Amino acid sequence: MSPTATAENTVLASIRQHTASENPSAFLAMSQGISAFTAPGLDGVIAYRRAGRYLVQLGGPFAAPHDYLPLLDRFVAHAHEQDLKVVGAQLQRADAEVYAxxxxxxxxxxxxxxxxxxxFTLHGTRFMRMRNKISRARRAGLQVKEASARELTDAIRHIDEAWLRSKGEEARPLEFLVGQIGGPAQEHRRLFVGTIDSQPVGYISYSPVYGxxxxxxxDLSRRIPDGTPGLMEAINAHVIEVLRGEGSHWLHFGFTPFTGLAQENELPGHSAAFQWLMHFLWAEGAAFYPAQTQLAYKEKWAPEASIPEYVAFDGREAASLSAFAHIFRACNAF
Structure with missing residues (x-):
């Protein structure tokens, strides 16, 4: 399906209506650069991006229950007709069981x-360090407000460029499994920016979750790397109060690869070699992806028990390093 207004409406309707898998990242399917697969007579979409000889799928089919498997079958057949393979990322448990x-x-x-x-509350000794960091950011003059991405185009570009430079010469902005700012879907997201002396110094983008x-x-969060502590914590703490005042019940912190791994989460028929690789990348893969740093930030907010997410490889004994690497290729990691 081409990226037309009709396609965007179809994807949005599907991720809003078909929430059986409870995928908190479903709205990422609305990002520019992600394709939507549909089939005549079937109610639902599959979000994916091609990377080499793979179609990398985001989540499972966002489809009516009776059309879930037929849509998956059509998608796999569509890939095989082109001599391509399917690899699914960020499957929820319900998806994972069906795929297995x-x-x-x-x-x-x-x-x-x-x-x-x-x-949620920031009271108590558990949050003492965070409260101190937030206080330091506020004493530095940090102000937080909700803003329009269109009004802040230049400021966002400046923050993004400074943030990316701080990651090193080879760093690339991730895509696909992370959100974006701009495009037709921006009207459904919310953007909060922090300023000091009226100059934007950081922002966090929030995307809707259904189910x-x-x-x-x-979702997407970036800041000027100037050493001022507590910027992102202060922005998110402000947003939590805004959301609670509006009656929102859940704030998701999204997916982090290699985290929350547990034997009891694995399904029959999983690859022991791939399981070892995930544990290895958690322990030793900081240069590949900073999972421990990402998790440390999320754990600051005392989240509920972790929600396992899965990867599915097209065929038995298909969990190869090459197939896995194409997920990160689709994410623009290399």
């Missing part, structure tokens, strides 16, 4: 994290 029964090799890939806002844990996902 349907001939895929399925392994845990990482976990996502969520906070129940009505019960029984409906709310918002703390």
């Amino acid at each position: 029964e349907h001939g895929f090799t399925v392994n845990q890939f990482g976990s996502s994290w969520v906070v129940h806002l009505p019960e 029984t844990r409906a709310g918002w996902m703390h």
